[in-house]
Amino acid sequence: MSAISELSKLRRTGPVTPEEKAARRKETSHDNKAGYLFLLPWLVGLFVFTLGPILASFYLSLTDYSLIQAPNFLGLDNYERMLTDDRLHQSLKVTLIYVGVGVPLQLALALGVAVLLNKGMRGLAFYRSVFYLPSMLGGSVAIALLWRQIFGTTGLVNQVLQLLGLDATTGYVSDPDYALWTLILLNVWTFGSPMVIFLAGLRQIPTMYYEAAALDGASRISQFMRITMPLLSPIIFFNLVLQIINAFQAFTQAFVVSNGTGGPSDSTLFYTLYLYEQGFTRFDMGYASAMAWLLLAIIATFTAVNFLLAKFWVFYDD
Amino acid sequence: MTETIAGEIDAPRTPADHARSLVKHAVLIAVSLLMIYPLLWMIVSSLRPTEVIFRAPGLWINELYLANYSEGWFALSQAFDWYLVNSLIVVSGAIIGNLISCSLAAYAFARLKFRLRGLWFAIMLMTIMIPIHVIVVPQYILFNAFDMVNTFLPLVLPKFVATDAFFVFLMVQFIRGIPRELDEAATIDGAGHLRIFGQVLIPLMIPALATTAIFTFIWTWSDFFTPLIYLTSPDMYTVPVALRSFLDATSGSNWGAMFAMSIVSLVPMFLAFLFGQKFLVKGIATTGGK
Numbered sequence A: 001m002s003a004i005s006e007l008s009k010l011r012r013t014g015p016v017t018p019e020e021k022a023a024r025r026k027e028t029s030h031d032n033k034a035g036y037l038f039l040l041p042w043l044v045g046l047f048v049f050t051l052g053p054i055l056a057s058f059y060l061s062l063t064d065y066s067l068i069q070a071p072n073f074l075g076l077d078n079y080e081r082m083l084t085d086d087r088l089h090q091s092l093k094v095t096l097i098y099v100g101v102g103v104p105l106q107l108a109l110a111l112g113v114a115v116l117l118n119k120g121m122r123g124l125a126f127y128r129s130v131f132y133l134p135s136m137l138g139g140s141v142a143i144a145l146l147w148r149q150i151f152g153t154t155g156l157v158n159q160v161l162q163l164l165g166l167d168a169t170t171g172y173v174s175d176p177d178y179a180l181w182t183l184i185l186l187n188v189w190t191f192g193s194p195m196v197i198f199l200a201g202l203r204q205i206p207t208m209y210y211e212a213a214a215l216d217g218a219s220r221i222s223q224f225m226r227i228t229m230p231l232l233s234p235i236i237f238f239n240l241v242l243q244i245i246n247a248f249q250a251f252t253q254a255f256v257v258s259n260g261t262g263g264p265s266d267s268t269l270f271y272t273l274y275l276y277e278q279g280f281t282r283f284d285m286g287y288a289s290a291m292a293w294l295l296l297a298i299i300a301t302f303t304a305v306n307f308l309l310a311k312f313w314v315f316y317d318d
Numbered sequence B: 001m002t003e004t005i006a007g008e009i010d011a012p013r014t015p016a017d018h019a020r021s022l023v024k025h026a027v028l029i030a031v032s033l034l035m036i037y038p039l040l041w042m043i044v045s046s047l048r049p050t051e052v053i054f055r056a057p058g059l060w061i062n063e064l065y066l067a068n069y070s071e072g073w074f075a076l077s078q079a080f081d082w083y084l085v086n087s088l089i090v091v092s093g094a095i096i097g098n099l100i101s102c103s104l105a106a107y108a109f110a111r112l113k114f115r116l117r118g119l120w121f122a123i124m125l126m127t128i129m130i131p132i133h134v135i136v137v138p139q140y141i142l143f144n145a146f147d148m149v150n151t152f153l154p155l156v157l158p159k160f161v162a163t164d165a166f167f168v169f170l171m172v173q174f175i176r177g178i179p180r181e182l183d184e185a186a187t188i189d190g191a192g193h194l195r196i197f198g199q200v201l202i203p204l205m206i207p208a209l210a211t212t213a214i215f216t217f218i219w220t221w222s223d224f225f226t227p228l229i230y231l232t233s234p235d236m237y238t239v240p241v242a243l244r245s246f247l248d249a250t251s252g253s254n255w256g257a258m259f260a261m262s263i264v265s266l267v268p269m270f271l272a273f274l275f276g277q278k279f280l281v282k283g284i285a286t287t288g289g290k
Helices: A005-012 A018-027 A030-058 A077-083 A086-116 A124-137 A143-149 A157-163 A178-191 A192-204 A207-215 A219-247 A252-257 A271-281 A285-314 B002-010 B016-043 B067-073 B082-111 B117-127 B131-145 B153-161 B165-176 B182-189 B193-204 B207-220 B225-230 B240-250 B256-286
Strands: none
Touching: A005 A219, A030 A285, A030 B082, A030 B117, A030 B131, A030 B153, A030 B193, A077 A285, A086 A178, A086 A192, A086 A219, A086 A271, A086 B016, A124 A143, A124 A192, A124 B016, A124 B256, A143 A157, A143 A178, A143 B016, A143 B207, A143 B240, A143 B256, A178 A252, A192 A219, A207 A219, A219 A285, A252 A271, A252 B240, A271 A285, A271 B131, A271 B225, A285 B131, B016 B256, B067 B082, B067 B165, B067 B256, B082 B117, B082 B153, B082 B165, B082 B193, B082 B207, B082 B240, B082 B256, B117 B165, B131 B153, B131 B225, B131 B240, B153 B225, B182 B193, B193 B207, B207 B240, B225 B240, B240 B256
C-alpha cells in the first residue's frame, strides 16, 4: 500500500531460477526501448536534480565554497568544525526535542481521534474534514503568522486567560522557555493527516474480530490492545517513520515565528533554519553541505532503527 | 452513510449505547471547536480594526471593517494581485509538469518490462525519503550557474522531470489497479505504447491525475522554502514570501492587514480542499502524504 511497505516487499522477493530469468529476459527485450523512453524525463530528473546534487553535496561538504571562488578542498574540516559549533549543538537539541515530543503527541492524538471516529459513525465526513483542515493549512506562512499572534504578549491565548481572571502577560513566542513548545503545539494541531491514514487502516480490520471478542466478554480497552493495536501496527509504523522524517525537516513555522533568527536566544533554531542561515545568508555552502549530510545520516539512522525495532512490535498479517 | 443505517439495524441501541454516543459526540465537537477556533478567529480578526484584535477573543463582529483588506492589498511594493499571479504561474507550471512527467514514468514502471526496472523502481521509492536539504545547495549552485536564480524556472523545471517521485508512486499504484486486458485489447487492435498510454490509460487515470493536481496545487501554493531561496527580488515573490515580508514592511504591528492578506492567501487552498476533499483523503490514505 505505502511506499514504505513497498520497499520492504522489494527485499522479500525470493531467489529466481535460471529458467525464470531466461523467460523474463526474453519477455523483457522488446519493451526495453519503450520503457526507457517513457522513463526518460524521470531519469533526467534523477541524475540532474537528485543523484548529481547528492554526489556534489558530498564533495562540497569537504570544501570551503562561498559561490564566488572555486571550492577549496578541506578534507574533514567542516565535520570537525561541527564538533565545536555551539549553535549547531543547540539546533540539534531543539530539533530532537521537536521530533521526540511532537511526533509521539501528534500520533497519539491522531490514533485516539481515529478510534473515536469508528465505522458507521454519524457525521464522520464532517469530523474528518474539520480535523484534516488544519493539517492541510498548517505548513503555510499564514498559519505561522496566526501562531505568532495567538501566542504573542497580547495574543488570543492571553486574552482568553485574562478572561478567566488570570494575570497572563507572557509573550510565549518571545520567551525562550515557551517558544519551542508553541511550535510543538502547532505540529500536534496538524494531526489530521496521520489520522486519515489511521482511519483508512481501521477500516481494513474485519468487524468479526471485535464481535468475537465482545462475545468472549473482552472489554473495550483489551479489544483495543489485543485487536486494534496489533492489526494497526504496520500503519502506526508507517506514520511514525513518515512523521519523523517530516519533523526533522520542519522549517517554515520556525522561520516565520522567529522572523528567520531561530530566536529568542536560539530556542527555536531548528536544524534546517541553521542550515539555511549557513548556506543562504552566509553563503558558506561547504559547511551547509556538511550539515545536510549530518541531517541525512541522522534521518537514515532513525529510519533504520525504526525498521530494526519494527520486528518487535509490527505485526504483518501475511 | 449506508453503513450507518445497516449498523443500526443490526444492533438495536440500548440507552447505554445512546449515552456513550452522546459523550463521544460531545468530546468530538469540543475538539473540533478547539481545532478550528484559531482559523475562525483569524477570519473574524481580519474584519476588525487592529486595536480590537488585541482585546477580543470572541467571534462576534459589531461592524464589518474592510479597511484591512484594502490596506493589506497595497502595503507592499506591488499590489497583492501581483503576487497572486506570480504564485499562479508557478503553480500552473508545477501542475502541468507533474501531470506529464509523473504519468509517463508511472506508465513505464507499471506496465513496461525493461532491464533494471526493479532497481530503478527501488531508487525511485528511496528518493521520496531524501530530505530536500541534501540536494538544495548543489541545485542552487546549478541554477545559479545557468543564471536562473530569481526566475521561476528553479521552481518549475524540476517538476517537468518528475522530481516529485511521490506522485510517480501514487500513479503506479493506481495503474496497477487497472485491468491489463484493456491494454492487451488495444495492442491487438494495433495500438502502440503511446496510444495505449494516451487513449486507454490517461482517461482511466483521471482520479489519480486529479489527486496529483490538487496535492501539487496545495503544496506548491504554500511552499515557502524554495521560493525563499530562489526568488530574490520582491517583484518575483510568490504569495508566502510576500506574506512573510509583511512582517518587515509593517514591523509586525498591523495585524488586521496581515490577517486580511493571510485569509486571501488561504482562500485558493481552502477551495482546493473543498473541491478536492474526496481525492485528498483517498490519496493521503493510500500513500500517506503530508
